[in-house]
Amino acid sequence: MVRAGLARFRRTGRHLLADGDQAHMVARILIIGGYGNFGTYIARTLANDESIRLLIGGRSADKAHAFSASLEAANAAEGHAIDIDGDLTEALGRIAPDIVIHTTGPFQTQDHRVARACIAQGCHYLDLADAREFVATIDRLDAEAKAKDVLVVSGASSVPCLTAAVIDAYLPSFGRLKAVDYGISAAQHTNRGLATTSAVLSYVGKPIEMLRDGAMKTVYGWEDTHAVRYPGLGTRLFGNCDIPDLTLFPQRYPTLRSMRFCAGHELKALHIGTRMLGVLVRLRVIGSLSDHAGSLLKLAFAFDRFGSGRSGFHMFMSGLGHDGNPLERRFWIVARSGHGPYIPCMPAILLARQLARERVRKPGARPCVDLIDLDSYLAALSDLDIEINRDDIEA
Structure with a gap:
């Protein structure tokens, strides 16, 4: 031996x-x-x-x-x-x-x-x-x-490894996958660092190319604000984010007509505040928010007493089933106890x-x-305070 x-x-x-x-x-x-x-x-x-x-x-x-x-x-x-x-x-x-x-x-x-x-x-x-x-x-x-x-x-x-694994697991259910809408909501009590904060802030208010209605179109970071209600977590706000998937997935899944990836803060006040700063960036009143990451990170810490250690991930997939009828699949991850990272x-x-x-x-x-693959990924999370929810819906 x-x-x-x-x-x-x-x-x-x-x-x-x-x-x-x-x-x-x-x-x-x-x-x-x-x-x-x-x-x-x-x-x-x-x-x-x-x-x-x-x-x-x-x-x-x-x-x-x-x-x-x-x-x-x-x-x-x-x-x-x-x-x-x-x-x-x-x-x-x-x-x-x-x-x-x-x-x-x-x-x-x-x-x-x-x-x-x-x-x-x-x-x-x-x-x-x-x-x-x-x-x-x-x-x-x-x-x-x-x-x-x-x-x-x-x-x-998480991107593109988890996101691709989720789509790949559900893809056989679809005759034609047409749209994916997904996002990550961070916990307020997560161990935030300057580098991660700088990365997120770098695209707030900046143009992003995203697949919409079969063509790449320009959207803006942290705009397109919308709410998503999580099982057992409540409602979180989301805005547009730039990630590798937006380049990789239209080629990987050629039937896709639309994609939207978004991220958001746990606290709605922080999310809306970031959205407002994004407007100033888009209007070129100020430059990239990443230049102010240190100050904004300190400001975010001041809100910790209003938040929790709960974060979430969601993916909504829609298209046509093999019978030609509309089909939707939903997948959720909720992390508690600060286990999201x-x-x-x-x-x-x-x-x-x-x-x-x-x-x-x-x-x-x-x-x-x-x-x-998705099963291997989720099995590795099984000892953590993380809940998987699969809400499979045929529309």
């Missing part, structure tokens, strides 16, 4: 750990932004996996070391200094990861330099990007990734575990679709 393990070590670069008469391979997984909002969720979930050694990376070596020391990890975690704007070749060569999970946003202002550096290093790459162009163009690295026999996945998060983290967690065990052997670069 040890001899076989050594042969595998030479082939993959993974570390061989001996445990008495047993030996097992351990993948070194670097989480860039590992002590940040999403990074901490991922790290704590992966920490007890005996096939993984966590490498907590960030600009602050002290914070990386402190957080890695706090983890009750199956294999002692390490802290490392790494700056995505710095010398990535040096950093990755020093840290020597097998897999990199990139969580440091906002991705709207980044290019693919981290993914390219991972390909050059010969390690797999996953990110939690929600930026439309960033995710939709990751396949430009496909030839490079295949040449180095690594997997490069962008958007290993685990939902966007889950694709990266699942793929990291699979890569650590060499269960994903399809090298190349692609958005995160066709890698995790």
Whole structure:
């Protein structure tokens, strides 16, 4: 067994750990932004996996070391200094990861330099990007990734991974899927960070191309305000958002005539306030709200006493059944106890575990679709305070 393990070590670069008469391979997984909002969720979930050694990376070596020391990890975690704007070749060569999970946003202002550096290093790459162009163009690295026999996945998060998985699960019910209308409502008590806030604010009041009535049309971020009532959660307000799906899905589901993706705050006052600021952006009275993310984030925290730790996701699909009659399907997720942020983290967690065990052997670069099915995704959420509601309605 040890001899076989050594042969595998030479082939993959993974570390061989001996445990008495047993030996097992351990993948070194670097989480860039590992002590940040999403990074901490991922790290704590992966920490007890005996096939993984966590490498907590960030600009602050002290914070990386402190957080890695706090983890009750199956294999002692390490802290490392790494700056995505710095010398990535040096950093990755020093840290020597097998897999990199990139969580440091906002991705709207980044290019693919981290993914390219991972390909050059010969390690797999996953990110939690929600930026439309960033995710939709990751396949430009496909030839490079295949040449180095690594997997490069962008958007290993709610969009487009969960959203595509939901549509794929329901698609067989439709003779023709014509429209999808879906959104995410954040909890007020979620652990909000500056990068996530900047990403959301970057498109408030800005033009967005969205599929409407069979053609791409211009809408504006945070406009088209509408209410959605969630089972057991109440009514939440939503406005237009820009995500990778808006580019990927019209090609992936060619029968679609209309798409709408929206997001919203839990508190209606904050949602309406953001909507009003969006009007000022559209009128060019002020520039991008992302320039004021720090101040607006502090203002949002002042409303925490009026909110909760409950967030939601909904998707409404409509079209024609196989009998030619109108058909609608509805899908809901309600997260309580502040567990909502685990939902966007889950694709990266699942793929990291699979890569650590060499269960994903399809090298190349692609958005995160066709890698995790809906049942697997939901099963991974089963131990959390998360409720799934499928309201299947034939109209």
